[in-house]
Amino acid sequence: MKVLLVGVNAKYIHSNLAIRYLKAYTEELNYDCETIEFSINDNIERVVADIIEKKPSVLGFSCYIWNLEYVEMIANTVKRIDENITIFYGGPEVSYDGKGFLENNVGEFLIEGEGEETYKEFIINKLREYNGETIDWSIINGLYFKEENKVKYSGRRNLMNMEQIVFPYEENEDLENKIVYYEASRGCPFNCKYCLSSTFHGVRFLDIERVKKELKYFIDKKVRLVKFVDRTFNCNEEFANQIWNFLIENHCDTRFHFEISADLLRKKSIKTLSKAKVGLFQFEVGVQTTNDNVLANINRHVNFSEIKEKVEELKGLKNIMQHLDLIAGLPGEDFQSFKKSFNDVYKIGPDELQLGFLKLLKGSPMTLEAEKWGMKYSQYPPYEVLLTKDISYEELRVLKKIEHMVDKYLNSGKFNNIIKYFDNISKFESPFDFYYQLSRFYDNKGYFKRKISSQDYYKVFLEFNEEYLKENSEFLRELIKFDYLYFNKKRGLPNFLSAENDKVMERKIKDLLVKDEKIKNGNEIHIIKFKYNMQEYLNLGNIKREDFYLAFYNEKDGYMTVENYY
Known part of the structure; x- marks a missing residue:
């Protein structure tokens, strides 16, 4: 019997943890199990062909909010x-209303909730059936199945002992250039109304020594990024500190991503984290809103002031990248309140700021309150809120456009100095107003409706300045030129940023740098002439007009000043 477990990921670089868990948990069974992964950007026809080519007897899909429609198309075509x-399904997106989903889709089985034990019993009995036995599927808890054209349910399964989980990655597995997922705990101590974790109470942890051993696997493999899927990694302070200490002491090049609750950080944790080398950790902090009344509406019993204090304390360490989340469309939050939340969080200076939109997930407590808050939401994945009694559809559309600006310009990290320049212009009352006006400019130009090049994303600022601000466009052009070269590591500039070439001076500077052993080879760098002293601006914020040369190269630091060579 050949079983093929299919993971459909949001991006190619992602890896699917669920299908690995199922395969690892049934390693001792005498059956042929294979995993295969795709992304939602893959051609459906090719995906189906790859699946059929494997000649599976049983086909399993891991279902999430972002891939369900794609999975349904694959399953229908395969059938x-x-x-x-x-065909069987599993995962959070089909677990709430398993009966309804199976009634309306092709396939014979659906595994509810935690899948390892249910899947193992399913395979054991499928093997028996394969050998001619008649199976009573109702004895397997956590399973929906079709029988005589009706969908039946065997009843809920108790949560499993975490120590029974089998490490899902294989020794010879190629994880290069992949984002690898790992969990050290399951569950969440909080009961946020919009989250499915609120439907399960309690948190279960793996043994700490086991976690260390498994993390060493990733370190030895030199995995680029490991993302913990734990809902609130630091809900157990001692557990979190031990893991962080272990990773710090290993001096590894792997980066580790954690979702944390900033307000739970204590002095001991801050002291531990202060020892981490730059780039070892990145934290995702769910702020959601800075309106304390709205926080109470969603069962988050914390004040923004507590979150802000800890986020700023972490920022002061200067060694941890912080990604802060906001959610638009929360109960009780109108447009002005969200604007304030945006400005409050932006002024902290996070490395990344994500504007998300409330999703009314099947089975989450928030769906029960939708009518109370006047929420209308899409009936299709990802079930995003369309309007509430506090915020209109049109206002949410405005925020969608602002989200695009923030994600492209702030979160990409390729426009840092340009953004700082506009942040300091007095024509904008607040950071929100800058992104709002930029999004309006984009809209008027029709840029949201067509694809623009990576170069054009820089050119936009010149057009925006010319049409909206009419500030010092000559200096802005030079600043754009700096960010373009520094963050894109490209020799040569697009036409709208063309530099005044002085080949004689460039050659002289390169020769002197080689002579003084600042560089080994003049071909490793390129010298660019600026009309303003860029170092004066970057260090002190002073705009000083004078010829100024910089040497750019493709290594980590990106550029060096060469004032003593011209």
Whole structure:
């Protein structure tokens, strides 16, 4: 019996943890199990062909909010080609209303909730059936199944002992250039109304020594990024500190991503984190809103002032990248309140700021209050809020456009000095107003409706300045030129940033740098002439007009000043 477990990821670089868990948990069973992964950007026809080529007897899909429609298309097509292939589904997106989903889709089985034990019993009995036995599927808790054209349910399964989970990655697995997912705990201590974690109470942890051993696997493999999927990694302070200490002491090049609750950080944790080398950790902090009344509406019993204090304390360490989240469309939050939340968080200076939109997930407590808050939301994944009694559809559309600006310009990290320049212009009352006006400019130009090049994303600022601000465009052009060269590591400039070439001076500077052993080879760098002293501006904020040369190269630091060579 051949079983094929299919993971459909949001991006190619992601890896699917769920299908690995299922395969690892049934390693001792005598059956042929294979995993295969795709992304939602892959061509459906090719995906189906790859699946059929494997000749599976049983086909399993891991279902999430972002891939469900894609999975449904694959499953329908596979069944048309070979109706004898048994199909089962699992994952959070099909677990709430398993009966309804299975009634309305092709396939014979659906695994509810935590899947490892249910899947193992399913495979054991599927093997028995394969050998001619008649199976009573109702004895397997956590399973929906079709019988006599009806969907039946065997009843809920108790949560499993975490120590029974099998480490899902194989020794010879190629994880290069992949984002690898790992969990050291399951569950969440909080009960946020919009989150499915609120439907399960309690947190279960793996043994600390086991976690260390498994993390060493990633370190030895030189995995680029490991993302912990733990809902609130630092809900157990001692557990978190031990893991952080272990990773700090290993002096590894792997980066580790954690979702944390900033207000839970204590002095001991801050002291531990202060020892981490730059780039070892990145934190995701769910602020959601800075309106304390709205926080109470969603069962988050914390004040923004507590979150802000800890986020700023972490920022002061200067060694941890922080990604802060906001959610638009929360109960009780109108446009002006969200604007204030945006400005409050932006002024902290996070490395990344994500503007999310409330999703009314099936089974989450928030869906029960939708009518109370006048919420209308899409009936299709990702079930995003369309309007509430406090914020209109049109206002949410405005925020969608601002989200695009923030994600492209702030979060990409390729426009840092340009953004700082506009942040300091007095024509904008607040950071929110800058992104709002930029999004309006984008809209008027039609840029949201067509694809623009990476170069054009820089050119936009010149057009925006010319049409809206009419500030010092000559200096802005030089600043754009600096960010373009520094963050894109490209020799040569687009036409709208063309530099005044002085080949004689460039050659002289390169020769002197080689002579003084600042560089080994003049071909490793390129010398660019600026009309303003860029170092004076970057260090002190002073705009000083004078010829100024910089040497750019492709290594980590990006450029060096060469004042003593011209």
